[in-house]
Amino acid sequence: MTYEDLVKNIDEMPPLSKIASVIEGLYAHGAYHVDIKKLVRMIEADVMLTANILKTINSPYYNFRNQIISISQAVTLLGTQQIYGLVIEYAISKHLKADTTIYGFNNAQFNEMCILESSLMMQWYSRIDLRDTHLLTSLSLIMESGKIIISKELMESSYREMYREGFLACENIPEFEQEFLGTTSYYLSGVLFEHWNLNSLYVLILKNLDKDEDKMDDEVDDIIKQYIKAIDIVRTAINLKEVLTDQSIKKASQKVRELGLDVEHFETVAKRIRKKYENAA
DSSP, rough: OOOOHHHHHTTTOOOHHHHHHHHHHHTTTTTGOOOOHHHHHHTTTSSSHHHHHHHTTTGGGGGSSOOOHHHHHHHHHOOOOHHHHHHHHHHHHHOOOOOOGGGGHHHHHHHHHHHHHHHHHHHHTTTOOHHHHHHHHHHHHHHHHHHHHHHHHTTSSSTTHHHHHHHHHSHHHHHHHHHSSSHHHHHHHHHHHHHTOOOOOHHHHHHTTTSSSGSOOOOHHHHHHHHHHHHHHHHBBBBBSSSOOHHHHHHHHHHHTTOOHHHHHHHHHHHHHHHHHHHHH
């Protein structure tokens, strides 16, 4: 299996569900120009989508004091950008069926990891820039989609066990993916989101996440570089090798320090989420 094979399979994928495509259309002029009443009505018209959104945001990891009981309330608290991410996450979960045990995680554990990444970003970055938090939190929730693409393609492949053994033994996931596949799962997420015409910023961030700064695309300005570094910090703290371990928090904190941001705040948030994760186990 090669990079070209993976991209070819992505190119052949059908569009997202009708409801996801229609809601995507509401965001044509940006998340801050969405007709909120229409968005709420469209989501509430799909019972399963509504239930999934409410279930996700009422996870203890998001740290809301009171239970969120309606989509209208969810939009008010989270904003349209994060609701967008939840809609797309649900559509992807229905569209991409794969066995994530190749990574040592079952599907429920994999989904929980994605929620943890999203909640860490929301609670940490909201003190840095609330507006950017909405974008980065929604992206954090779905950025691991490329791993599902890889798992899906490996399910019936003769390389499956070889990949699984290599993955479980590796220390750096993107480096292993690059060596084995000629690309990374985050780049594949970018290709997938581009295929589905999702937010172009998602595509730009993910396609450049594993590139050295001097090799990033010309469109990557200082603001996008800041987004990339924030995403990198979250995936350092929470990933398929380490979920908020002392070591992963330490490595992520060093990257926070290098950006000149508040390390103590980051560690407080990370450890608070870890406590809830451990209590839920």
